[in-house]
Amino acid sequence: MSTPSSTPYGPSVHTLELLPAVDVRDGQAVRLVHGESGSETSYGDPLEAALNWQRAGARWLHLVDLDAAFGTGDNRDRIAEVARAMDIEVELSGGIRDDASLAAALATGCRRVNLGTAALETPEWVAKVIAEHGDRIAVGLDVRGTTLRGRGWTRDGGDLYETLARLDSEGCARYVVTDINKDGTLKGPNLELLRNVCSVTDRPVIASGGVSSLDDLRAIATLVPEGVEGAIVGKALYAEAFTLEEALEAVSS
Numbered sequence: 600m601s602t603p604s605s606t607p608y609g610p611s612v613h614t615l616e617l618l619p620a621v622d623v624r625d626g627q628a629v630r631l632v633h634g635e636s637g638s639e640t641s642y643g644d645p646l647e648a649a650l651n652w653q654r655a656g657a658r659w660l661h662l663v664d665l666d667a668a669f670g671t672g673d674n675r676d677r678i679a680e681v682a683r684a685m686d687i688e689v690e691l692s693g694g695i696r697d698d699a700s701l702a703a704a705l706a707t708g709c710r711r712v713n714l715g716t717a718a719l720e721t722p723e724w725v726a727k728v729i730a731e732h733g734d735r736i737a738v739g740l741d742v743r744g745t746t747l748r749g750r751g752w753t754r755d756g757g758d759l760y761e762t763l764a765r766l767d768s769e770g771c772a773r774y775v776v777t778d779i780n781k782d783g784t785l786k787g788p789n790l791e792l793l794r795n796v797c798s799v800t801d802r803p804v805i806a807s808g809g810v811s812s813l814d815d816l817r818a819i820a821t822l823v824p825e826g827v828e829g830a831i832v833g834k835a836l837y838a839e840a841f842t843l844e845e846a847l848e849a850v851s852s
């Protein structure tokens with residue numbers, strides 16, 4: 600997914616793809632701290648937020664149904680409305696755990712979905728949908744240390760590296776790696792975790808959690824040759840630490 604651009608001097612170079620996040624809870628765009636329910640800061644209408652990132656030049660939107668992830672209901676209609684309104688690519692997460700929720704998610708026209716809990720609790724189903732849908736399926740590896748967390752990040756779900764090896768062997772096309780301890784904190788990304796994951800898989804990795812500055816994005820961009828394809832940016836954009844235009848400029852090569 601990183602942007603290829605050929606040069607007259609050699610092989611293609613790739614720039615880090617940026618995926619601004621719109622997480623939806625109770626119909627509103629929100630940001631959480633460490634993914635904890637109850638830590639929400641609200642940023643208003645999710646459609647307006649998404650259109651804003653699109654207008655600013657994003658090529659991708661990371662769209663999350665937080666209620667579905669937490670099991671506190673869902674925002675399915677609102678999420679579908681946002682996904683359908685986008686001219687850019689959308690990756691959709693939250694509560695996609697069975698055939699019905701997967702079919703509804705794919706029917707929004709999103710480019711791909713991220714599976715979290717299902718990869719931990721129903722591995723046979725995940726292997727089946729990876730085989731059926733190829734790169735329209737990515738897996739979100741949400742970790743504290745090296746322990747995966749599911750069900751709104753409230754339950755342990757096994758070892759990161761064992762799960763990664765299993766998913767690799769099943770043909771999983773891509774991983775979204777979130778350090779929960781960093782998420783929503785503006786404390787900087789976990790570069791070591793990203794490096795470690797890239798060292799054990801040849802699949803592209805999307806970095807998530809902790810981005811606070813343009814320098815953080817530049818630091819993640821240095822990992823593109825190791826396999827980091829993109830970075831999700833949430834709190835920093837909503838808190839206006841920088842603009843999306845500045846971020847896109849910072850990672851363009």
Ligand SMILES: O=C(O)c1ccccc1N[C@@H]1O[C@H](COP(=O)(O)O)[C@@H](O)[C@H]1O
Nearest residue numbers: 634668692693694713714715716739751
């Ligand atoms: O994105 C968040 O802040 C977040 C916080 C708490 C739980 C999940 C969160 N987001 C994403 O939701 C999916 C997991 O959903 P599920 O387990 O498949 O239902 C995953 O992509 C998380 O990164």
